[in-house]
Amino acid sequence: MIRLLLADDQHLIRGAIASLLNLEPDLEVVAQVGRGDEVAAAVAEHRPDVVVLDIEMPGADGLSVAESLPGQAVVILTSFGRPGYLRRAMAAGVRGFVPKDAPVEQLAAAVRKVHTGGRYLDPELAASAMMAGECPLTERERDALGLAARGASVSEIAVSLRLTEGTVRNYLSNAIMKLGASNRISAIRAAQEMGWI
Template identity: 55%
Template sequence: MITVLVADDQALVRGALSTMLGLESDIEVVAQVGDGEAAVEAAVRLSPDVALLDVQMPRLDGLGAAARIHAERPSCRVIICTTFGRPGYLARAMASGAHGFIVKDSPPEQLADAVRRVASGLRVVDPVLAAESLSFGASPLTDREREVLKAAAEGGTIRDVAKSLRLTDGTVRNHLSSAIGKTGARTRAEAARLAEERGWL
């Protein structure tokens, strides 16, 4: 029996994924949680064979949760299952220790098959995303540039961003300028939009 943890912040989606997997005779869903911190805690406590994680969750996103689970419970293999099929997410998911990456509109049988394959030690990646990821390449943004651009995208002035990240105004301007240049954008809003579309944020 393959034991699975399902983490998604949307209760209906979480329930649907769990129900679909529960219909399989060789798969048992042992926990359903609504955020990344709870996913890490459940993975450490229950030691499931596979953790199925959404990307965008409160408290800790799926990529951060994947990295923590990989570090704290390496026997638990992670699949990122997301609505947002963005190429940059794929690269970041693999870098965080995930073993699979699929989109939520995949047919139910593909989800069950992905769980089985990942549990057996294989990697599973959506082929369309894999091709797109290669065409965009890895994110050119540094961790700090990504952090500053993400904070700027949420609104606020340079001073607000600097205060929230404990940086100087000049440092924030430098990171934003660099991020704008690397994304080929004209403004910080456009840079944030392009980076988001490519999964770099």
């Protein structure tokens, strides 16, 4: 019997997936969590074999949570196959990555594989990640673009990152160029689409 902890902020979704997984004879959902920042405590309490994490959750995103659970067998569930997410998850030691587009049988298979120490990576996600390659932005470019995505002006970004405005403008300009965008907004969209920010 593989014991699972399931974390997803949407009650309906979480409940539905848990019910489906519980129908599998060798799987049992022993805990459900609705916020990323509550996962660690629940893991400590319930000692699940595998943790299934949604990425977008209040309190902490699934990728950050995975990073905070080293050694824990984790499967990431994602709405979008963003290469940046996949790369970050793998860097965090995540061995399972399943899109919400997949049937539940695939999620169950991923859980079993990860539980026995293997890897489960959706073939389409793998392909798109290979094609996407590395994030073309430097750390600082990403920092600046991430803040811009929240509506911050150059001067606000400069204050936040402790840089001069000229440097921030350079970073944003570089990001726009590297992402093949024509302005800040389209650069932000492109980067978010790929999961770089």
